[in-house]
Amino acid sequence: MRVLVAIASTYGATAEIGEAIAVELRQGGHHVEVRPVEAVGRLDPYDGVVLGSAVYIGRILTSARQFAARLAEEFAPRPVWVFASGMKSVTPYPLGAAFTSPVQPPYFGGRYTIFGGVVDRSKLGTAERSLIGFVGATHSDERDFDLIAAWSGEVSVRMNAYTARRRAGETRSIATPG
Ligand SMILES: Cc1cc2nc3c(=O)[nH]c(=O)nc-3n(C[C@H](O)[C@H](O)[C@H](O)COP(=O)(O)O)c2cc1C
Numbered sequence: 001m002r003v004l005v006a007i008a009s010t011y012g013a014t015a016e017i018g019e020a021i022a023v024e025l026r027q028g029g030h031h032v033e034v035r036p037v038e039a040v041g042r043l044d045p046y047d048g049v050v051l052g053s054a055v056y057i058g059r060i061l062t063s064a065r066q067f068a069a070r071l072a073e074e075f076a077p078r079p080v081w082v083f084a085s086g087m088k089s090v091t092p093y094p095l096g097a098a099f100t101s102p103v104q105p106p107y108f109g110g111r112y113t114i115f116g117g118v119v120d121r122s123k124l125g126t127a128e129r130s131l132i133g134f135v136g137a138t139h140s141d142e143r144d145f146d147l148i149a150a151w152s153g154e155v156s157v158r159m160n161a162y163t164a165r166r167r168a169g170e171t172r173s174i175a176t177p178g
Contacts (some may be wrong), residue, residue, distance in 0.1 A: 001047040001159050005034040008053040008064035013143065014085040018052050020145055021083075021152040025050075028156030037067040048079045048159045054117060055086030079162050081155050082110035085117035085118060087137045113151060116142025 003025055007018040015036070021034040030048075037051070049071060053064030071080055091095055091114075121139045132138070 001030050001163050002045060003030045003032045003038070003044040003048045003050065003159065004040065004043070005032060005050045005052070006037045006040050006067055007034065008037045008051075008061040008134070009085075010029055010054055010056070011075070011118070011120065011123050013120075013141075014052050014054045017085055017117075017148055018050070018114055018144060020148050021050055022053070024149050024152030025156050025159075028153065028160065029154060030159060037063045040067070040173070043070065043074045046075075046078070047163065048081075049075065050081045050083070050155065052083045052085065054093050055084050055114070057131070058091050060084055079159060083151070084114040086114060087119065087135075087140075087142060088114060089136050090137050114147055115151075116144055118143060135160070 005018045005025070007015050009015040009018075015034075018034050025032045027040045037053075041174050043049070051064060051067060051071070053060035068082075112140075118141045119137045119139050120141075121129060121132075124132070
């Protein structure tokens, strides 16, 4: 499948998770592009999407929410997987009901996750340093790349299964028109 990994990231930690996901998906036989959400043009070249966003002050980034709205309008019924990156001790479930309720495509229910992220104090300005104290985040890299690889492997298999089902459906409708 042609898969877009669309990323909303302020300091690059989520973008690196996106690259790790792309490696796994490519190993599963998919053709993968990783792009910042702001740089994604048309969606129709893709068969599936992975959307990832960093969490700031309890919410995924605005650019990710705007991109999700585009997916709902332009992309259904193709498959979409969503992940967030943040400090689990701070925001265990940041994606919100719009993403997590197990509804029909484009969002595949139960497949949303949050991966541990990064807080690097050396990259932050004074205001953000105060904010991490306020939200309770500490300087650390909580990313677990084995967990990310395992999740990506599952996404890869499910994307292939989705394509196979869709192809079988297309074949059936060609064989029995109307
Ligand atoms: C100012 C600030 C606020 C944050 N707020 C939250 C938060 O509310 N919940 C959370 O889980 N993580 C929070 N984080 C952690 C980041 O979301 C996490 O480090 C993420 O991996 C950063 O991704 P990025 O480098 O792609 O921007 C915060 C980090 C900063 C700097």
